[in-house]
Amino acid sequence: MSIVWEGANQPVTLQMLKDMEVKLGIRFPKDFVECVIQNHGGHPFPDVFDFGNHKGAVFGRLLSLDTNEFESVQRIYEASSDELPDGVVPFALDPAGNLICFDYVHGKQSDPVVVFLYHEFALTRDDFEDLTETDRGGLTYDEFLREEAIRPICGSFSELLSMLHEGDGEE
Known part of the structure; x- marks a missing residue:
């Protein structure tokens, strides 16, 4: 099934993309x-995917590369940076505000895997520091987030994109 993108912003230049990579210290x-x-900035159709035990996740929209846009990669990254492990960069949102991210777990210049960040389980660094050692389970902040808030997608x-399908209500 081919993907149709709706509501996309005007195309960006390769230079804008390269500038974003430099700002984030990664390679897309x-x-x-x-x-x-x-x-x-576009929304794919179909837009539903399944991973792990999560059935019916929704790919809401790609974040914009235009830094003037409210839902841009840079703005969401900066706003969420205190809740993201090192090397995790958001590129899309679901309708509930969870983030679909690249995880550069093998290095910021390597090819990343795709992960889902459940925002309700993502603690800030300050909140993590307030936990008891027992509650932390001996984990570092990044390890804790990866265990509690992040789930691998693919x-x-x-x-x-190949996992996207129509949801039950759309068929």
Whole structure:
């Protein structure tokens, strides 16, 4: 099934994308770059995917690469930076405000995996510091977030797109 992108912003230049990579200290994967240049800010259809025990997750929209947009990669990253482990960069939202992110767990210049960040389980660093050692389970902040708030979706952006299907109410 092919994907139709609705509500996308005007295409961005490769230079704008490169500037974003420099600001974030990462390299976006090629498959994401090819899609986001034309479709940033857009909503895919179909838009439902399943991962792990989570059935019916919704790919809300790609974050914009335009830093003037409210829902841009940079603004969401900066607003969420105190709740993101090192190397986790949001690129999309679901309708409930959870983040679909790249996880550069193997290095910021490597190809990232795709993860889902449940915002209601993501503690700030200050909140984490307030936990007792027992509640922390001997974990560092990044380890705690990866265990409590982040779930793997798939190995690549292309794989995520291939997982999209129509939801029960849309068929």
